[in-house]
Amino acid sequence: xxxxxxxxxxxxxxxxxxxxxxxxxxxxxxxxxxxxxxxxxxxxxxxxxxxxxxxxxxxxxxxxxxxxxxxxxxxxxxxxxxxxxxxxxxxxxxxxxxxxxxxxxxxxxxxxxxxxxxxxxxxxxxxxxxxxxxxxxxxxxxxxxxxxxxxxxxxxxxxxxxxxxxxxxxxxxxxxxxxxxxxxxxxxxxxxxxxxxxxxxxxxxxxxxxxxxxxxxxxxxxxxxxxxxxxxxxxxxxxxxxxxxxxxxxxxxxxxxxxxxxxxxxxxxxxxxxxxxxxxxxxxxxxxxxxxxxxxxxxxxxxxxxxxxxxxxxxxxxxxxxxxxxxxxxxxxxxxxxxxxxxxxxxxxxxxxxxxxxxxxxxxxxxxxxxxxxxxxxxxxxxxxxxxxxxxxxxxxxxxxxxxxxxxxxxxx
Amino acid sequence: xxxxxxxxxxxxxxxxxxxxxxxxxxxxxxxxxxxxxxxxxxxxxxxxxxxxxxxxxxxxxxxxxxxxxxxxxxxxxxxxxxxxxxxxxxxxxxxxxxxxxxxxxxxxxxxxxxxxxxxxxxxxxxxxxxxxxxxxxxxxxxxxxxxxxxxxxxxxxxxxxxxxxxxxxxxxxxxxxxxxxxxxxxxxxxxxxxxxxxxxxxxxxxxxxxxxxxxxxxxxxxxxxxxxxxxxxxxxxxxxxxxxxxxxxxxxxxxxxxxxxxxxxxxxxxxxxxxxxxxxxxxxxxxxxxxxxxxxxxxxxxxxxxxxxxxxxx
Numbered sequence: 097x098x099x100x101x102x103x104x105x106x107x108x109x110x111x112x113x114x115x116x117x118x119x120x121x122x123x124x125x126x127x128x129x130x131x132x133x134x135x136x137x138x139x140x141x142x143x144x145x146x147x148x149x150x151x152x153x154x155x156x157x158x159x160x161x162x163x164x165x166x167x168x169x170x171x172x173x174x175x176x177x178x179x180x181x182x183x184x185x186x187x188x189x190x191x192x193x194x195x196x197x198x199x200x201x202x203x204x205x206x207x208x209x210x211x212x213x214x215x216x217x218x219x220x221x222x223x224x225x226x227x228x229x230x231x232x233x234x235x236x237x238x239x240x241x242x243x244x245x246x247x248x249x250x251x252x253x254x255x256x257x258x259x260x261x262x263x264x265x266x267x268x269x270x271x272x273x274x275x276x277x278x279x280x281x282x283x284x285x286x287x288x289x290x291x292x293x294x295x296x297x298x299x300x301x302x303x304x305x306x307x308x309x310x311x312x313x314x315x316x317x318x319x320x321x322x323x324x325x326x327x328x329x330x331x332x333x334x335x336x337x338x339x340x341x342x343x344x345x346x347x348x349x350x351x352x353x354x355x356x357x358x359x360x361x362x363x364x365x366x367x368x369x370x371x372x373x374x375x376x377x378x379x380x381x382x383x384x385x386x387x388x389x390x391x392x393x394x395x396x397x398x399x400x401x402x403x404x405x406x407x408x409x410x411x412x413x414x415x416x417x418x419x420x421x422x423x424x425x426x427x428x429x430x431x432x433x434x435x436x437x438x439x440x441x442x443x444x445x446x447x448x449x450x451x452x453x454x455x456x457x458x459x460x461x462x463x464x465x466x467x468x469x470x471x472x473x474x475x476x477x478x479x480x481x482x483x484x485x486x487x488x489x490x491x492x493x494x495x496x497x498x499x500x501x502x503x504x505x506x507x508x509x
Numbered sequence: 510x511x512x513x514x515x516x517x518x519x520x521x522x523x524x525x526x527x528x529x530x531x532x533x534x535x536x537x538x539x540x541x542x543x544x545x546x547x548x549x550x551x552x553x554x555x556x557x558x559x560x561x562x563x564x565x566x567x568x569x570x571x572x573x574x575x576x577x578x579x580x581x582x583x584x585x586x587x588x589x590x591x592x593x594x595x596x597x598x599x600x601x602x603x604x605x606x607x608x609x610x611x612x613x614x615x616x617x618x619x620x621x622x623x624x625x626x627x628x629x630x631x632x633x634x635x636x637x638x639x640x641x642x643x644x645x646x647x648x649x650x651x652x653x654x655x656x657x658x659x660x661x662x663x664x665x666x667x668x669x670x671x672x673x674x675x676x677x678x679x680x681x682x683x684x685x686x687x688x689x690x691x692x693x694x695x696x697x698x699x700x701x702x703x704x705x706x707x708x709x710x711x712x713x714x715x716x717x718x719x720x721x722x723x724x725x726x727x728x729x730x731x732x733x734x735x736x737x738x739x740x741x742x743x744x745x746x747x748x749x750x751x752x753x754x755x756x757x758x759x760x761x762x763x764x765x766x767x768x769x770x771x772x773x774x775x776x777x778x779x780x781x782x783x784x785x786x787x788x789x790x791x792x793x794x795x796x797x798x799x800x801x802x803x804x805x806x807x808x809x810x811x812x813x814x815x816x817x818x819x820x821x822x823x
Contacts, residue, residue, distance in 0.1 A: 135784050136784070136787055170784075171780070171781075172780055172784060172786075176740050176745075177643060177736060177738050177740055178734055178736075178740065178741075179776070181734060181735075181736065182535065182536070182539065182777060183777075185531075185532055185535055186532045186777070186781075189530065189531050189532045190530055190532040202641070202642060203641050203642050203643045203738050203740075206642050206643060206645045206736075207643060207645050207734075207736040207738065209645065210645050210646050210735060210736075211735070226642065272640065272641040273640065273641050273642050301641075500635065501635065
């Protein structure tokens with residue numbers, strides 16, 4: 097009899113516990129964030145920088161956002177769209193994350209956007225820069241916290257023509273959408289300010305031997321604009337110097353050509369290289385100085401723009417969640433809050449979104465210099481609050497096609 | 510293989526979906542589609558003895574046919590299916606003319622080069638393929654009869670039917686006199702020639718059929734994924750298909766399907782637990798090569814044959 101009584105008490109207790117615990121757990125569980133990044137394959141290092149930056153902000157803030165615990169689930173995209181799509185599905189359907197962050201490659205960004213729309217789940221793109229994601233192919237649920245490829249190029253084209261005084265520039269770039277957009281944006285503003293692009297050379301993605309291209313570069317140019325990424329960034333400056341070009345033609349380029357991601361691996365051949373980007377690790381603000389010091393302490397290297405933008409994205413999520421009292425389950429409200437975030441003091445400077453969903457932010461013209469035995473991107477000029485549309489009216493700007501291999505046409509080639 | 514294996518397997522595949530999460534279901538859907546392309550490669554690799562490193566080309570062509578026709582011209586599923594399969598077959602017919610002049614390593618290299626040509630086209634013919642950015646927003650097929658394949662479970666059955674069709678078709682092919690001739694060619698080309706078989710034509714037809722079935726898989730893939738990019742035609746995809754065949758057991762049809770399932774699950778489930786999942790995948794490959802060079806089903810078959818012999822001796 098006693099035994100049966102105990103059992104029934106236990107049963108009742110269990111039922112009450114379940115009834116009490118489950119609903120509250122569902123409401124006050126952790127905020128789950130799904131991160132998709134290339135953790136293996138050619139871009140694994142950049143993926144590491146992304147997750148490091150992202151985790152760093154969360155760890156600094158006790159892994160809590162708006163009073164709720166945070167759980168981060170990192171998935172490896174292997175740099176492949178089909179894998180990224182599968183992981184996206186896993187994060188949304190199995191892990192039931194509240195918000196997604198990630199990826200590096202533009203084509204994966206284009207692949208994920210329709211899925212994100214279908215799931216109606218907010219996703220932050222801290223790195224993917226493909227212009228059209230916030231221009232001609234808008235995705236409602238995608239919040240870009242990084243940049244648009246041609247955004248830094250627009251002011252830099254003007255700078256090259258007006259301040260640097262170049263008249264003729266030969267361009268060499270990596271032959272894919274990102275390369276076309278960076279060089280296209282530069283060409284547009286450079287030529288509108290009286291400059292001439294007299295040559296455009298395209299090297300396939302993954303090129304590491306530039307000798308055949310370097311020999312073609314026109315020697316009557318005033319400077320050479322190079323857009324390199326990843327392994328190509330590592331090799332190009334050295335080969336440029338070895339070809340005897342550095343002494344004759346100054347080398348300028350896109351932000352990724354001299355990014356902090358590759359600078360530690362470059363030698364003196366990179367000194368003097370100028371490029372624009374929304375971030376430089378050498379940025380002389382208290383926020384950034386602290387960020388760089390802490391990041392180096394933690395991960396033993398200088399943060400790249402991948403690190404900074406992911407760090408800022410973590411805070412972005414927190415700022416949005418705070419304004420809605422941590423109620424991230426209400427996705428519509430959460431998305432609206434994400435779009436309204438304004439931060440005056442991120443490591444890269446003040447950031448807020450334009451009505452198309454791309455950050456308005458400072459663009460820094462940077463010059464590679466050697467300080468204390470290390471290479472740094474010293475900021476030589478700041479264009480404050482640059483939009484992806486630069487000085488153009490968005491409606492006017494959007495009438496032109498997206499920059500590609502042949503647009504703008506090379507009038508002076 | 511016991512006669513009961515296939516029906517039981519089918520029953521499991523047909524009965525499982527309502528009880529699994531949609532994520533696992535989507536993994537199995539992927540595996541089924543990859544199984545089709547792996548089986549099609551098995552026709553030339555396992556049955557004919559021609560190792561191709563360009564098989565992703567047909568897979569990709571099928572996928573691009575769907576991507577381009579649906580997003581640009583609003584074509585329906587049956588049109589895209591027809592065009593995808595025929596296109597893959599036509600390209601295989603052209604590639605076959607070039608590749609089948611060689612055998613062994615040289616065949617491997619030529620198919621590799623042709624596969625890269627197809628990849629290069631997808632990458633560089635931007636006006637048609639949107640290059641590197643890929644084609645997104647490919648809709649799920651509408652079959653008519655009020656059937657929607659937008660959700661995971663219906664699409665799973667759709668892929669399962671596609672898999673069964675491909676399996677039955679390939680099985681009929683390999684069991685037919687034509688298929689037996691292919692096996693004969695694998696064993697000894699010169700003997701088949703002496704017997705009066707037109708060896709080249711047999712190989713050529715096998716090559717084209719494999720390409721067409723590969724294209725069929727590509728069509729399903731594009732519908733499933735909703736996205737097509739040059740990645741579908743990359744060398745790594747070709748290698749992956751080859752590994753599926755090698756892992757499962759070449760010359761068994763069901764083996765490559767099993768290999769596809771294993772690789773899809775390993776890739777996606779192991780990576781949840783460790784970022785070193787590539788090591789585990791590598792270990793599985795090495796283990797297979799060392800302990801079961803004929804693949805998993807090949808090993809099972811050998812083991813059974815040994816058992817039968819022991820029984821006979823007993």
